[in-house]
Amino acid sequence: MSITSDIIRGHTETIILAQLNQNDSYGYEINKGIQLKTNNQYELKEATLYSAFRRLEQAGMIISYWGNEDKGARRRYYSITKLGIAALTQNRLDWTDAKEIIDSLVNGEE
Amino acid sequence: MYEKLRKRVNVLFEDAPRTSRANELKEELLANLIEKYNDLIKSGNAEDEAVEKAVSGIGDVDELLRGLKENDVFNYEEMKKERKESALIISISVGLYIMSVVVLILLSEVFQVNEVIGVSLMLTIDAVATGLLIYNAISRPKYIKSDDSMVEEFKEWKSSNNEKNKILNSIKSIVWMLIIALYFFVSFIFQAWAYSWIIFIIGAAVEKIITLAFQLKER
Numbered sequence: 001m002s003i004t005s006d007i008i009r010g011h012t013e014t015i016i017l018a019q020l021n022q023n024d025s026y027g028y029e030i031n032k033g034i035q036l037k038t039n040n041q042y043e044l045k046e047a048t049l050y051s052a053f054r055r056l057e058q059a060g061m062i063i064s065y066w067g068n069e070d071k072g073a074r075r076r077y078y079s080i081t082k083l084g085i086a087a088l089t090q091n092r093l094d095w096t097d098a099k100e101i102i103d104s105l106v107n108g109e110e
Numbered sequence: 111m112y113e114k115l116r117k118r119v120n121v122l123f124e125d126a127p128r129t130s131r132a133n134e135l136k137e138e139l140l141a142n143l144i145e146k147y148n149d150l151i152k153s154g155n156a157e158d159e160a161v162e163k164a165v166s167g168i169g170d171v172d173e174l175l176r177g178l179k180e181n182d183v184f185n186y187e188e189m190k191k192e193r194k195e196s197a198l199i200i201s202i203s204v205g206l207y208i209m210s211v212v213v214l215i216l217l218s219e220v221f222q223v224n225e226v227i228g229v230s231l232m233l234t235i236d237a238v239a240t241g242l243l244i245y246n247a248i249s250r251p252k253y254i255k256s257d258d259s260m261v262e263e264f265k266e267w268k269s270s271n272n273e274k275n276k277i278l279n280s281i282k283s284i285v286w287m288l289i290i291a292l293y294f295f296v297s298f299i300f301q302a303w304a305y306s307w308i309i310f311i312i313g314a315a316v317e318k319i320i321t322l323a324f325q326l327k328e329r
Binding site: 026027028031032043045046047048050051054055069073074075076 | 134135137138139140141142143144145146149167168169170171173174177
């Protein structure tokens, strides 16, 4: 359980990029998506999520814009950039590699 | 109930730097919390319970605030350039002050030009010099504290110190203008050219007194 959440946290940025690759989104929606896909087992802390947003934005992998909600507070939407898509593709390859390596390390018998 | 959420977020951001980025982050966080809160209410939570759950989901805000501070690195290169510029302006204006007297002496003693023209020219040069000094004092932006680290405290202290120096410099330049005006006034009216130069020495003493008064007030 704790290993899983550690791994998820370690891939926060890739998870965000993967969500944004489907459509522009905002913090809570992304977090809800994570909850939904993990059957309510996991969700990111807001602090973790926004820190990742800032890092991605500074790296030029996502851009943000304010939505125009009539009532209540404005939402900040994020959109993936070409650089972000490239990073996502690379991260997916890296993850596949890592999965295989860890598989062989954890399950492999001499 | 949204007000309650807003208050909780404000408490969390108490230590945040007062920057637009911090405010934007706060607004973003609040918008998402409100939505989360609404969902929690819909799924059958009591209001207070929903607030608690929403706020506890925020996690470690320090991580976020650190991120905000990291990006407010003070631009030393720009500051150095500004300082150079300001030093140049001050040097030019001081040079002009001294030159204006030289011009007057040259015109009236060597070239025998009418004294009124000489004095007018001198005061014009002084006016330009004073204008430069005032421009220099006004055009430099006051440093606004962006976070509460010790470095920031120091920068703010330095900035406020500069503010005081600017005021002091302005007062000094005004005093010198007055001294020069007084010198000519006394000299022309009483024809006391032989003795009136003593006014400049008194002027220098007055300047020192003003500086001292400022320093004593500092303590």
